[in-house]
Amino acid sequence: MDFGLKGKIALVTAASRGLGRGCAQHLAAEKCRVAICSRNLEAARAAAQEIEKACGTQVRGYGADVSDPQDVRRLLDEVRGSLGDPEILVTNAGGPPPGTYADTAVEEYEKALRLNLMSAVHLIHGVTGAMKAAGWGRIIAITSISVKQPIGNLLLSNMARAGLTGFLKTVATELAPFGITVNALLPGTHNTSRVKQLVRDRALREGKTEKEIYGEMVAAIPARTLGDPSDFGAAAAFLASAQARYITGHNLLVDGGKYGGLL
16 A cells, blocks of 8 residues: 655654654655654664665664753754655654652653653644645654553653643644644554563562563563564554544554553
């Protein structure tokens, strides 16, 4: 199926690895011209070169800390200068440290909000002017299954991503008349470095081996396997497609059936 994305300019943040890279890879496979960023410039450039070689389309890597508004503005200026105005935006950022209410310092709350809420707000504000003028745009935010069922020991992530979900649902209605869709992808448990970090933390906290923790995670997924970043990227490419023009304000679970609720 042709998704109608050839030549579109896409920006995917935090995309040198993991879910962000999966999204960038699939958009490049659809022949988008793709910009990716990472806090580590060299990692972003290396990932961009690998994706470009695999997909045969232009991919550029940039260094940026998306929790810093000035870095976001600089990133957008650099992308515009080399590729043009982003027509597709996939917002992503690493998760804040795990913790409970009892052991999380108050100072950590604002850091989490900057990383997982305000980064997306600043990015979206930065791209919607050009999208409105063009009458077309796709905004996709990577949030979490936790916006539907909060995850124990991930207080900061639960809080920040739920706030982002409220923002996305609100702006989706305001941007829809301009041909701009706004959706979120909700990952369950995927085989990423973030999950490996959480496994190590749980193993230490619960006095178990990492193998035992992985076993418990897989057993909780009806599909009986961890997700792969490629599975996630395929969903992002669909939400960016011409075929998804009438889907907006939606939270799409990519979780192997893990979420147990009806809605």
